[in-house]
Amino acid sequence: MDKNNDVDTLLDAMAAQLRTLISERKLTEPAMVGIHTGGVWVAERLHKKLGLDVPLGSLDISFYRDDFTRIGMNPQVRPSQLPFDIDNRHIILVDDVLHTGRTIRAALNELFDYGRPASIQLAVLVDRCGRELPIEANVVGRKMDLGNGEHVKLTGPEPLTLELQTPA
């Protein structure tokens, strides 16, 4: 595991970027929302580091996936929990790996079914190439150039580690 993959260091850097973002854009009382499963792990830590007042939310986007008719239902769907009113709220959406952008598309759709947020920022631990939609993150822990067939995976919840999977 090379030093750049040390998740704690990446989280510290993300927290610093988020603090700047929150003050520059004047995001008052922002609410953080993690996407199951890895995104929730990352969000839990960022939420603590930033000392946010609004309780952490979590999204399971299974019901909003665009490949449902191809791969069917994941039986381990957890209910989404948003313990705050979404309307006029500044949301910081958190995921572990930003790849195609489809997960974020689904998460945005789900968020809007709960109300009309004032704004949504996206923070991801890893930004890898391979985007299929015009979606970019505001805060990135680390950029990785991965080829087709290469995958990066966050394992957790304790400790959090990034695993690089290369085709054999």
Added chain:
Amino acid sequence: MNHAELQMDAQGRLRHFLTIEGLSRQLVTDILDTAESFSGVTEQTVKKVPLLRGKTIVNLFFEASTRTRTTFELAAKRLSADVLNMNIGASSATKGETLLDTLRNLEAMHVDMFVVRHAESGAAHFIAQHVAPHVSVINGGDGRHAHPTQAMLDMFTIRRVKGPDFGRLRIAIVGDLLHSRVARSQIHALNILNAGEVRVVAPRTLIPADAASLGVHVYNNFEEGIRDVDVIMMLRLQRERMQGALLPSEHEYFRLFGLTEKRLALAKPDVTVMHPGPINRGVEMDSQVADGPHSVILAQVTHGIAVRMAVMSMAMGQKAQSGEGNA
């Protein structure tokens, strides 16, 4: 092919939902878990998810129903499917042919799922055997055979109230077991979930001959049957399905088998009272019980939507071949 085989695909996933019989405990639990997730959808401002967007679901009801049809309709709409309700009155002797004709016509309109209710046992199974491979069939109640979504919502309700360990529960199913498709499905579901003890309680004339073979204890005395139980699942007296003198009178039935507050005191203090509806007040139970603190009858209706969403989406999602997920 029997029901159990017909409703699963090669990977052991739901293709149709025809009966509880033969389902694994894992699958039953998966359905309950998925329903639990769907119950959160009602908390959204927009009370729907886009899972079945662009799909067409036909409620094919050959038998009157309000609650079941409307909850199936709501479930489908919360999944963003388009819904068509067809109420087809009980028809002539050429049912088999008529049914297939109806089916072919609807299939020609590119329907993706049928929810079928029919007075004849095996109707949903028959339709499932004849639909195109991409079409799913959900049994909304067939004759005296099965009403699997009702049983699943009952299990969901018990799990919500009593917790996931069915092994410590003593459960009494009370009433017209002879004509009840609900009871049959409930018994299968409770057996699959390893319920501690399942009792069936009814007058001798309303107990089916094969009751004991289903692994239940039979009681002909109401008071004895509900003593110390955790859950009482009342059944509706199927007046419209009764032929001949199985009962002296409804008044007499209530005197012997009606659930009153006095009788309820024989069960455990925290007993839960359920009923699939519609209630015949003053026949199966007193209004004080139906509307009392032990009753979860309205919660059952609410749970019916989430459970039907789970079953519909699981059956519909398994159509396609497995592929790569997205990240």
